[in-house]
Every structure is written in C-alpha cells, then in structure tokens.
Amino acid sequence: MxxxxxxxxxxxxxxxxxxxxxxxxxxxxxxxxxxxxxxxxxxxxxxxxxxxxxxxxxxxxxxxxxxxxxxxxxxxxxxxxxxxxxxxxxxxxxxxxxxxxxxxxxxxxxxxxxxxxxxxxxxxxxxxxxxxxxxxxxxxxxxxxxxxxxxxxxTEEGMIRHKALTAMEEQTNMQLEQIRKQIELLALQAQEIQKRKELSMMIYGAKLSFQPVIGQVYYLYEKKDGSYTISMISPKEWGGGAGPFLRPIAPVKLLADHTWMEVS
The missing domain is CATH 2.40.128.20 (Calycin beta-barrel core domain)
Known part of the structure; x- marks a missing residue:
C-alpha cells in the first residue's frame, strides 16, 4: 500500500x-x-x-x-x-x-x-x-x-543520528520563532508608521494659523465645513465640547521627523 x-x-x-x-x-x-x-x-x-x-x-x-x-x-x-x-x-x-x-x-x-x-x-x-x-x-x-x-x-549510530536530528530541529525551530517575532514587530512598526503618515497628511492638509513646535501637544478638530484644524485649546477648555468647531478628533503631537502621532 x-x-x-x-x-x-x-x-x-x-x-x-x-x-x-x-x-x-x-x-x-x-x-x-x-x-x-x-x-x-x-x-x-x-x-x-x-x-x-x-x-x-x-x-x-x-x-x-x-x-x-x-x-x-x-x-x-x-x-x-x-x-x-x-x-x-x-x-x-x-x-x-x-x-x-x-x-x-x-x-x-x-x-x-x-x-x-x-x-x-x-x-x-x-x-x-x-x-x-x-x-x-x-x-x-x-x-x-x-x-x-x-x-x-x-544501534549506536542510529542513536547518534536521532540525537543530532533532535538538536538540529530544536535549534532551527528556535531560530524560526525568533524570526517570526521579528517579523511581527516589524509589521507593528509598519502599521504605526502608516497610521502616523495618514494623520500627518490630514493635518498638513488643514489650515494652520501658527507654527507648531516639536514635542508640543495640540488638538485636532473637524470644522463645520468638513476640513480640519489644530488648536492649542483642548476640548476640556471648551467646557468638554468642540468650541467653534464641529467635533474634536484627537490630541496630537509633532515629532522630530515632522510626522504627527496621536497621543492619549
């Protein structure tokens, strides 16, 4: 068979x-x-x-x-x-x-x-x-x-071969696991960069009335006409609302590479 x-x-x-x-x-x-x-x-x-x-x-x-x-x-x-x-x-x-x-x-x-x-x-x-x-x-x-x-x-030869194969398999599996973890980490980093890129494109497409400072936290809002803007005033300072804007989006920070990231 x-x-x-x-x-x-x-x-x-x-x-x-x-x-x-x-x-x-x-x-x-x-x-x-x-x-x-x-x-x-x-x-x-x-x-x-x-x-x-x-x-x-x-x-x-x-x-x-x-x-x-x-x-x-x-x-x-x-x-x-x-x-x-x-x-x-x-x-x-x-x-x-x-x-x-x-x-x-x-x-x-x-x-x-x-x-x-x-x-x-x-x-x-x-x-x-x-x-x-x-x-x-x-x-x-x-x-x-x-x-x-x-x-x-x-046989002694068979035992030696079996031990060598077992050791080889353990080592290669360990190396493959390390590579898998590295790939997962790179994928997470790529997702984070893509997210920052999309946020940055949104902000740079907005009207800025001042020069943002690297490391400073600002607040991204959607305006009533559908465009976006950033402000130094938080929704909390607007009494928990959006002030003259339609709605708050997220607090954001300018990084040294001139990309923007959302902060908690």
Missing part, C-alpha cells in the same frame, strides 16, 4: 505540543502504525499506548482494511464499525461508528516538518477535539520487512 508508506513507523508523543479540549495531557505516549497480515485486502494496524501524569498506563489497538469500507470492530463497547482510508500520501483517516452514526473521527497528517499530527474529533453526547503531535523514532521500525525478517534494534 504505497500511500501508507509515510505512516509506517513508531511515533513518539510531544506531550507539550498537544491541544486538549477535554481530558488531561498525558505524560508520554507512543503511536505505532504498521501493515497487517497480507490478505486480499491490505490492512493497517494501529497500536497506541500512553502514560498519564499519575503514571497510569493505557493501551489500545485496532486493525482495519484501508479501503473506505465499514467493518465490524473487535470490541463494540465504543463503536460497532470502523472505516479507514488514505485520501493521499500524507493523510490517513479513520472513523468509528455507533448505531450507524460516527462517534469518533481521527485524522492523521504528515506535516511539512515530518511530524505526525493526530486530530481526534469526538462526536458523542459531548463534542470536543483533541490534537496531538508525534515525531518519528528514527532508529527503530515497528514492523519487519518480511515475515521472516530479523528484529531491528537501535
């Missing part, structure tokens, strides 16, 4: 990356996806195990042909039927049914960084969604290449 190739591995949970709308964040977890026994309809075997913060261990497994057809489940306590399919090479979907209705939808996605994102949407009496992230264990495979294949065990 070519489309399953990217998923056939043992995956380790990132507990801190998950988003849980219901239930506690687990302490650790493992997700193993492997090929089932060769039959006329190839099947997928999913083994899940996790440990709670109280060190309680849980495990679950299911086997299903990935052809989109509904099949009876081995244990109908939670669901009567299950279906699975691979819409493409980076998506694996399973749906559990109870009394003909879907009760749990699980979407497995291979992300651009190689992580496995598992989204579980519960559709029972209470609807909620939990999202988990896993990284592939580089030094082990959860299956043999053939029935008689040798058991593959971690």
């Amino acid at each position: 070519i489309q399953a190739y990217n998923f056939l591995a043992s995956w380790q949970l990132f507990p801190e990356k998950g988003v849980y709308e219901k239930g506690e964040r687990p302490k650790s977890g493992t997700y193993r996806i492997s090929n089932g026994q060769e039959t006329d309809t190839p099947s997928i075997v999913v083994n899940m195990s996790w440990v709670t913060l109280e060190n309680q261990s849980f495990a679950s497994t299911y086997t299903v042909p990935a052809d989109g057809t509904r099949y009876p489940t081995a244990d109908n306590a939670m669901a009567d039927e299950i279906s699975a399919r691979f819409p493409d090479g980076i998506t694996f979907e399973t749906i559990f049914y109870k009394n003909e209705n879907p009760v749990v939808e699980i979407r497995h996605e291979i992300m651009p960084n190689g992580y496995l994102r598992v989204t579980r949407k519960h559709l029972g009496v209470e609807v909620f969604t939990n999202v988990e992230y896993y990284h592939k264990q580089m030094n082990v495979l959860p299956y043999s290449a053939s029935v008689s294949g040798a058991v593959i065990r971690p």
Whole structure:
C-alpha cells in the first residue's frame, strides 16, 4: 500500500505540543502504525499506548482494511464499525461508528516538518477535539520487512543520528520563532508608521494659523465645513465640547521627523 508508506513507523508523543479540549495531557505516549497480515485486502494496524501524569498506563489497538469500507470492530463497547482510508500520501483517516452514526473521527497528517499530527474529533453526547503531535523514532521500525525478517534494534549510530536530528530541529525551530517575532514587530512598526503618515497628511492638509513646535501637544478638530484644524485649546477648555468647531478628533503631537502621532 504505497500511500501508507509515510505512516509506517513508531511515533513518539510531544506531550507539550498537544491541544486538549477535554481530558488531561498525558505524560508520554507512543503511536505505532504498521501493515497487517497480507490478505486480499491490505490492512493497517494501529497500536497506541500512553502514560498519564499519575503514571497510569493505557493501551489500545485496532486493525482495519484501508479501503473506505465499514467493518465490524473487535470490541463494540465504543463503536460497532470502523472505516479507514488514505485520501493521499500524507493523510490517513479513520472513523468509528455507533448505531450507524460516527462517534469518533481521527485524522492523521504528515506535516511539512515530518511530524505526525493526530486530530481526534469526538462526536458523542459531548463534542470536543483533541490534537496531538508525534515525531518519528528514527532508529527503530515497528514492523519487519518480511515475515521472516530479523528484529531491528537501535544501534549506536542510529542513536547518534536521532540525537543530532533532535538538536538540529530544536535549534532551527528556535531560530524560526525568533524570526517570526521579528517579523511581527516589524509589521507593528509598519502599521504605526502608516497610521502616523495618514494623520500627518490630514493635518498638513488643514489650515494652520501658527507654527507648531516639536514635542508640543495640540488638538485636532473637524470644522463645520468638513476640513480640519489644530488648536492649542483642548476640548476640556471648551467646557468638554468642540468650541467653534464641529467635533474634536484627537490630541496630537509633532515629532522630530515632522510626522504627527496621536497621543492619549
């Protein structure tokens, strides 16, 4: 099953990356996806195990042909039927049914960084969604290449490679996060400059009867004819109103670069 190739591995949970709308964040977890026994309809075997913060261990497994057809489940306590399919090479979907209705939808996605994102949407009496992230264990495979294949065990070289990849990923993610924050800061600065530019164009389009002083606070008003003007008199000094003008706009200050900014 070519489309399953990217998923056939043992995956380790990132507990801190998950988003849980219901239930506690687990302490650790493992997700193993492997090929089932060769039959006329190839099947997928999913083994899940996790440990709670109280060190309680849980495990679950299911086997299903990935052809989109509904099949009876081995244990109908939670669901009567299950279906699975691979819409493409980076998506694996399973749906559990109870009394003909879907009760749990699980979407497995291979992300651009190689992580496995598992989204579980519960559709029972209470609807909620939990999202988990896993990284592939580089030094082990959860299956043999053939029935008689040798058991593959971690090697020193594999451990070194895995540690190097983990360190590389942490460093690059940290650098990307720093760049993202810098971009956000630049975007905020650009918005502030644009806002000052628009305010300055409004003021320089107004009639000024005096020479403004840098750093001095003035008050921008809209006149009754729709034009604008600045005054040294605040709305408070006009008795809380706009005096001879239509309405007050904002207090403003002239900066050293001759742009104007609104002040609180």
